[in-house]
Amino acid sequence: MSEAEMVHARERGHEPELKHHFDDPDQQLDSSTLGMWVFLLTEVMFFGGMFAGYTIYRNTYPDAFASTSRFMNLAIGSINTAVLIFSSFTMVLAVRSAQLGRKKALIGFLVITLFLGLVFLGLKGVEYHEKWVDHHIPGPGFRYEEPQYFHQAQILFFLYFAMTGLHALHMVVGVGLLVTLIAMAARNRFSAHWFTPIEMVGLYWHFVDIVWIFLFPLLYLIGRT
């Protein structure tokens, strides 16, 4: 917020955090929340298209699908699920610290969340490398252990990379947002009265967590037995 804006706000007798087209801070926060949800719902539709594509191919080629499930790294997938859930927990504690105006705790929880996000991305990288070594990346170098499923398995590995890749891209954006929040918090940009960006990034982070909660069983668990 600029100096001019603060002076403007004080002259009109409201807190500098409250934009004067809102009645009160609650209404301001409610409209931010609603706007963020509208964005997240466009994301639901975005991922929804991929989930629909996945469902169609799973139904069209159930045997090939079952055969690819066995090549997914369940250990890394499970650890990553736990890591992401843990990061959602620390994110919600960061929002809570902001509500209570505890700056040190806020920065601490944001840093832990950031770290967990990076752990997730690192493990994802290990998994992608494994697929590269095994020649499981669709394209000219693709090889498959069960030759009768050569073409169908490529479709399913393509879906695996498209879905987890888009999810990982969202994680990268989330990491960038967290770095921004940590920098803002360190510069005392938040107070117990105004911490809207932390709540909004929190919503985004949890949404990305929910996407993974659905990706994990669909890609790693179903068809293993």
Next chain:
Amino acid sequence: MTHRVVSVKTYAAVFITLLILTGTTVGVAQINLGEYNFVVALTIAVIKGTLVAMFFMDVRRATSLTKLFVCAGLFWLAILLVFVLSDYLTRSWLPLPRWGPGA
């Protein structure tokens, strides 16, 4: 801010429940239940997603308008999936005449 701050205990309880559900879904996936593997895995995913949305994203205390938007979004997703599946899953129900040579 009139928003009541939620206790760490509540968040921790949700967190632990999510971890237990993750363990359960991984465990059940090792047992062959046929078609029910899919049902169990997705049911657990829906429960986990709902917990995250309700407690971590605070939908349970959101304004009615936000709740309406969330429901509308899920409804639209349902339209996408149900209409697509009503086509693909029912294609084999009716024998259609084959096209092309040798029909």
